[in-house]
Amino acid sequence: MGNKGKCKFCGEEKNLIKAHIIPRNFYVGRRTEKYRSVDTQTGKWTHCQSGIYDKSILCSNCDGKILKLFDDEAYRVLLNSEYVHPIQENLSSKLFEFRANQFNYKLLRKFFISVLWRASV
Template identity: 25%
Template sequence: MAENIGVCKLCFESKELRKSHIIPRSYFKHAKSNGQLVWVNEGEELAKLTNSDPKERLLCQSCEQLLSQKYENYGTRIFLDRSKISRCKHDDNLLVFKDYDYLKVFLYLASILWRALVSNRYSNMDLGQFNEMLRQCILKGKICIKACLRLDHFLHIYVCKIRDKSGQITGEQMRRVILDLNVEETRHPGDGIIYYMMLHGFLIVYHCSAVNDIQEKNAKKGIGKLKKKGKMLIEIKDLTDFDVLVRVFNVAVSKRESLKEPK
């Protein structure tokens, strides 16, 4: 038992640490419900078939419960429950999140990034002082840092749904592929840094930067920024719109048997 005692990454108290999921367990559970999931790391030539999900001793039991109750219960419903997502009445290429709550969605997705940033598994993703800013916002359930300073001034999150319009990869097969969190260096140091991953058929992009023209840059990529007010519209984009995803699924189909539809 003593070897499991350590400082919790969220509350900073010395307690017994649990084996925490960095990417929420719900994504693995759904991906494995009809067979083994396909785990892909960008840049690697082989995909992995797995029934396990990466865990690390990061959080105490109280903080595990906090993340679960405040963020993951809601995030699971809005991203994994198909009844919570509908087609836009005015545009068949758009989806609408039902019961959309900007603060909850933002902090839910931010909490996944934060866990990666403070883990050993993603040691190349440390953002220094920004990690602490994220920690405090997640712990308090707020994005306001100071009177005129907010977390979403520095962290911009974009989401889109990926489909293969050629029909070679079905929606069910798409949902069974997880693209691990990756880093993309921007062209200029002042442009910040980009992280991206794919979960349950959603491409999720984080852009850490104080630059205010990021929305315009990413609009060209077809990625919808989380809206602060009103309905959240999610673009349905084709797999071939993103070179990185084409590479990912070329790797994934090397495990063709795993992508077969369940009988």
């Protein structure tokens, strides 16, 4: 496992890991479904069992100790029915709410920014 490179988060030369662009837990049906990754340059595609990842952007420290804090807060509130309440529902749509006192605004905001950042680099 020696994929050396410059981590795009801390800027240091390190072993880089398989960093998921969108955290794995957010893939619907991730245990049973396969996803297709398409290279926009070549048009070639591959199956990815666990979503799209990039092996050239993050070291394990940045991924596992910094961005993980944001991901964990997103998992805690967005994937947990205890916090996310449907308040209006009809055949074509569902409206959800979750309350300001039930989540850490700074962490959740950084989660959304970090997904955009991962996708952009």
